[in-house]
Amino acid sequence: MHENTSAVSREALLAEANKVIREHDEYLSGMIATGVEQKGNVLVFRGEFFMDENGLPTRKTTAVFNMFKHLAHLFSEKYHLED
Numbered sequence: 109m110h111e112n113t114s115a116v117s118r119e120a121l122l123a124e125a126n127k128v129i130r131e132h133d134e135y136l137s138g139m140i141a142t143g144v145e146q147k148g149n150v151l152v153f154r155g156e157f158f159m160d161e162n163g164l165p166t167r168k169t170t171a172v173f174n175m176f177k178h179l180a181h182l183f184s185e186k187y188h189l190e191d
Contacts, residue, residue, distance in 0.1 A: 116188070121151070121187060136168055141154065142156070
């Protein structure tokens with residue numbers, strides 16, 4: 109299942125992911141990945157989604173979703189989480 113990827117710890121992957129986030133053109137203040145899990149061959153990133161006071165998505169919500177999707181594409185090709 110993980111033949112072409114390298115094992116990485118959650119902590120190391122989150123550090124690398126947050127570096128990518130901070131350096132990305134679409135970075136917004138407060139955007140940070142706080143968790144990651146392995147779903148098959150895909151790494152799924154989590155963090156604050158910036159909902160409004162009614163629990164509805166904001167402009168930041170879309171930006172965060174797109175960033176986490178970008179991270180999944182970028183890192184799932186390189187890494188899998190250590191067991």
